[in-house]
Amino acid sequence: MKKQEEAIAAYEREMVKIRRMVEECLEEEFARDGVWMPPHLQETAMCYLRHLGKCLRPGLLLLGCRVAGGNWEAMVPAACAMEMFHTWTLIHDDVIDHDSLRRNQPTAHRVGYHLGQQDFALSDAAATDYGLSLAILGGDLLQARAVRKMTSLEGPAPELVLELVKEMTGSLTPALLAGEQRDIELSHLPFEKLERTDVIRMMEGKTGALLDLSLTAGVALAEGRMPLGERRLQLREFAMACGIAFQLQDDILGIYGDERKLGKPIGSDVREGKRTLLAIMALENASREERQELLALLGNPMAGEREVERVRAIMRKTGALDHVQAEADRYVSRALELLPQLFPHAAELELLVGWTLSMTRRNR
Amino acid sequence: MKKQEEAIAAYEREMVKIRRMVEECLEEEFARDGVWMPPHLQETAMCYLRHLGKCLRPGLLLLGCRVAGGNWEAMVPAACAMEMFHTWTLIHDDVIDHDSLRRNQPTAHRVGYHLGQQDFALSDAAATDYGLSLAILGGDLLQARAVRKMTSLEGPAPELVLELVKEMTGSLTPALLAGEQRDIELSHLPFEKLERTDVIRMMEGKTGALLDLSLTAGVALAEGRMPLGERRLQLREFAMACGIAFQLQDDILGIYGDERKLGKPIGSDVREGKRTLLAIMALENASREERQELLALLGNPMAGEREVERVRAIMRKTGALDHVQAEADRYVSRALELLPQLFPHAAELELLVGWTLSMTRRNR
Numbered sequence: 001m002k003k004q005e006e007a008i009a010a011y012e013r014e015m016v017k018i019r020r021m022v023e024e025c026l027e028e029e030f031a032r033d034g035v036w037m038p039p040h041l042q043e044t045a046m047c048y049l050r051h052l053g054k055c056l057r058p059g060l061l062l063l064g065c066r067v068a069g070g071n072w073e074a075m076v077p078a079a080c081a082m083e084m085f086h087t088w089t090l091i092h093d094d095v096i097d098h099d100s101l102r103r104n105q106p107t108a109h110r111v112g113y114h115l116g117q118q119d120f121a122l123s124d125a126a127a128t129d130y131g132l133s134l135a136i137l138g139g140d141l142l143q144a145r146a147v148r149k150m151t152s153l154e155g156p157a158p159e160l161v162l163e164l165v166k167e168m169t170g171s172l173t174p175a176l177l178a179g180e181q182r183d184i185e186l187s188h189l190p191f192e193k194l195e196r197t198d199v200i201r202m203m204e205g206k207t208g209a210l211l212d213l214s215l216t217a218g219v220a221l222a223e224g225r226m227p228l229g230e231r232r233l234q235l236r237e238f239a240m241a242c243g244i245a246f247q248l249q250d251d252i253l254g255i256y257g258d259e260r261k262l263g264k265p266i267g268s269d270v271r272e273g274k275r276t277l278l279a280i281m282a283l284e285n286a287s288r289e290e291r292q293e294l295l296a297l298l299g300n301p302m303a304g305e306r307e308v309e310r311v312r313a314i315m316r317k318t319g320a321l322d323h324v325q326a327e328a329d330r331y332v333s334r335a336l337e338l339l340p341q342l343f344p345h346a347a348e349l350e351l352l353v354g355w356t357l358s359m360t361r362r363n364r
Numbered sequence: 365m366k367k368q369e370e371a372i373a374a375y376e377r378e379m380v381k382i383r384r385m386v387e388e389c390l391e392e393e394f395a396r397d398g399v400w401m402p403p404h405l406q407e408t409a410m411c412y413l414r415h416l417g418k419c420l421r422p423g424l425l426l427l428g429c430r431v432a433g434g435n436w437e438a439m440v441p442a443a444c445a446m447e448m449f450h451t452w453t454l455i456h457d458d459v460i461d462h463d464s465l466r467r468n469q470p471t472a473h474r475v476g477y478h479l480g481q482q483d484f485a486l487s488d489a490a491a492t493d494y495g496l497s498l499a500i501l502g503g504d505l506l507q508a509r510a511v512r513k514m515t516s517l518e519g520p521a522p523e524l525v526l527e528l529v530k531e532m533t534g535s536l537t538p539a540l541l542a543g544e545q546r547d548i549e550l551s552h553l554p555f556e557k558l559e560r561t562d563v564i565r566m567m568e569g570k571t572g573a574l575l576d577l578s579l580t581a582g583v584a585l586a587e588g589r590m591p592l593g594e595r596r597l598q599l600r601e602f603a604m605a606c607g608i609a610f611q612l613q614d615d616i617l618g619i620y621g622d623e624r625k626l627g628k629p630i631g632s633d634v635r636e637g638k639r640t641l642l643a644i645m646a647l648e649n650a651s652r653e654e655r656q657e658l659l660a661l662l663g664n665p666m667a668g669e670r671e672v673e674r675v676r677a678i679m680r681k682t683g684a685l686d687h688v689q690a691e692a693d694r695y696v697s698r699a700l701e702l703l704p705q706l707f708p709h710a711a712e713l714e715l716l717v718g719w720t721l722s723m724t725r726r727n728r
Contacts, residue, residue: 033538041545092504096497120552133460133548136500137541140456143507144537151530158522165529166515173508174397177501181405184497188484 004357011354015059021073022058025080029149040115044138045145047111048087051103054362056246056355057082057210061218063355067346070222074155078164078221081149082214085168088142089176089210095135096184097272104263109135143173156221163226164217172213179205186275191283191295199277200244208243212236231342238338245331245359248324251276253363255312256321261364267308273299277327282311282320290314328360335359368721375718379423385437386422389444393513404479408502409509411475412451415467418726420610420719421446421574425582427719431710434586438519442528442585445513446578449532452506453540453574459499460548461636468627473499507537520585527590528581536577543569550639555647555659563641564608572607576600595706602702609695609723612688615640617727619676620685625728631672637663641691645684654678692724699723 026049033042058079065072093099094107101107106114112134116127150164182202186194216235220226227235253262254269255278269276279298283291294314297307315321335356343349390413397406422443429436457463458471465471470478476498480491514528546566550558580599584590591599617626618633619642633640643662647655658678661671679685699720707713 036542037538038542038545038549040549041541088504092500096500116552120549122552126552130548130552134545136456136460136503137545139500140452140503140507141538141541143504144533147511148530148534151526151533158526162515162522162526162529165526166512169508169512169515174401174505177405177505178400178402181402181498181501184494185402185404185484188480188486188490188494 004353007350007354008357008361009354011063011351011358014063014351014354015055018059018062018079019052019055021062021076022055022080022083023052025076026083029080029084029145040112040119040134041137041141043115044108044112044134045091045141046138047105047108048090048102049084051105052083053103054358054364055083056358057086057214059355060211060214061221063351064215064218065222066218067343067349067352068219068222069346070218071155072218072222075153075218075221077149077152078217079214081146081168082210082217084142084146084149085172086210088139088146089180091135091139091142093180095132095139096180099264099268101264104260107135108138112138153221157224160220160225164220167213167216167226172209175205175209177205179203179207179209182206183275187273189275191275191280191298194275194280196277196280199275199280203244203247204240206243207247208240211243211246212239215239234338234342238335238342241331241335241338242356242359245328245335248277248328248331249360249362251278252321252324252328255308255315258363263364267303267305270298270308270311271301271303278315278320278324281323282315282318285318285320286314290318325360332356332360368717371714371718372721372725373718374714375427375722378427378715378718379419382423382426382443383416383419385426385440386419386444386447387416389440390447393444393448393509404476404483404498405501405505407479408472408476408498409455409505410502411469411472412454412466413448415469416447417467418722418728419447420722421450421578423719424575424578425585427715428579428582429586430582431707431713431716432583432586433710434582435519436582436586439517439582439585441513441516442581443578445510445532446574446581448506448510448513449536450574452503452510453544455499455503455506457544459496459503460544463628463632465628468624471499472502476502517585521588524584524589528584531577531580531590536573539569539573541569543567543571543573546570547639551637553639555639555644555662558639558644560641560644563639563644567608567611568604570607571611572604575607575610576603579603598702598706602699602706605695605699605702606720606723609692609699612641612692612695613724613726615642616685616688616692619672619679622727627728631667631669634662634672634675635665635667642679642684642688645687646679646682649682649684650678654682689724696720696724 030046061079061082062072062075065075090102091108094102095109099107100110109131112131113127116122116130122130147165147168150168151161153161179202183206186198186202216227219235257266259266283294286294294311297303297311336353339349339352394410425443425446426436426439429439454466455472458466459473463471464474473495476495477491480486480494486494511529511532514532515525517525543566547570550562550566579602580591583599615633621630623630647658650658658675661667661675700717703713703716
């Protein structure tokens, strides 16, 4: 356990540096088109990148490149490409989920709403529409720029860069969008029709696919070619396990977390009736009365703090919380098992161990 | 004039073949991910590609490649990439403009609406939301697939394919989205603040940029490298002139066209108060009374056939219709002038002449 604490501390120290490198590289990106791009569009596309989150994806790419023995500092543009990619999906996600806050700041369509009111004196309805349009276009812009950023790498052979572009556009994007669509579809299915595997599969698409390409790209850029065969599959297994662990922890934080640290309202998962493993397990193990109560609370847009507290209590009592926590830990353990097989000669594997542990050891 | 008629006829004959090649190539694209992609997402992303429009962009790429002496039949995937690219912008445009019909079929978000009602028994409001989400994700998917399609070319050197990807993601997409955003911003400015150049600049982004890359890519694929310097600029000038001519004709058809042929409701430009050159010219040249009348009708969502007919009459009487028609013809003439300079040794330049004339010689 002491070793794990050390790995996390080493990882966190390193991430301070990595984060600064990513920020600097993104600054250049902001400056590039700023001159001729309509300012509202530029602002909406870039607003999340001014307040970076955990930088998990750039971190994974760069640490992956590093433990695979690559010249990782030259690959910062690829790491930025992953963060930009992640960000466009967040912008469109927030529109779809009608979310108003992310990282304690207004979401992109809300930024657009305010710009419309401020510069065009739009009515509430017109500003809402304007914000929606801006967020759609802003996400579109960032999708393209993410791919463009990947092509800006100068060291690697054009064949390899082209392979990475193919992966981004031909595998990652379809997988991620399929995951997002599954998430939406699940929300329209009654809880009793859901199976665990539906939720896991959705998580693999929504989160695992991008972690997979982040790590695989880091390794590919270190080794000068895409990893193949068994190794490619193991990298994917590692990334999927981490993605699921991350999402399970997200679901826990969404109900049991601290609003200020999390940067978004606690309990919205309850009000939206989000199809989480936590909810599914609680319903499975609840008494008849608790089950009725839960079904009435999950998806009730009027549920306040008292109702959310009741959901928390039932999830705890039925063992759902413990179960999901244990599941998340199990996925992290599996990922940790894979690491030395993936990088048998790595000098700094500790850093990737720290990254992996951070999937669940976090409060934001 | 007889020569022009012949060029159009030759172009139209050729387009029947080109269209079939594009359709076949898109069929493969549909089949590829069909197995694991959630069907609603697949359907929303692909619905416009089942009813192709004029195929102007694939036509321009393939004819450009052909007159530049290239092995154009091997470049059909690149032509499809351009059509797929065009299509994702249409899907998101239609969401933003709240349009319900395109090519006599429901728009993507309306397709999504019906799928939501049919398969999840959603209420009207929930189905609207579902359709919106699907159209956002469907457009996103097609954006990625368009780039992926470009990378599927097998003949050209990876360096060149990478250059084309850079152009798509680093120049075309930002220019096109900037044009779309300018269009939205213009709609929030009063007519008296608009200048001709605002509208022309918006058209260059919204339509010219994609024509530019379609032609430039065709030439680049024929010649094995990106055209540079003066030639690159002339290709761009040709494409911009055609893009503007096309848009001006679109504005004319939007008010004077035939609804069945056009595939969308006539007069919606009037009801939306679209900032067209036609409207700007009419307002400039109108009498005081006509001006008042026009300003009351443009942007009036309740304007019916009688009101639209009144707008038509004023635009005719003020000379705006003639002026805009003449402007469109002037842009086409400029483009035709450039063609022999761009392709001095071309054997089949007639085909590109026909393509260019089709910008304005059309009723749909």
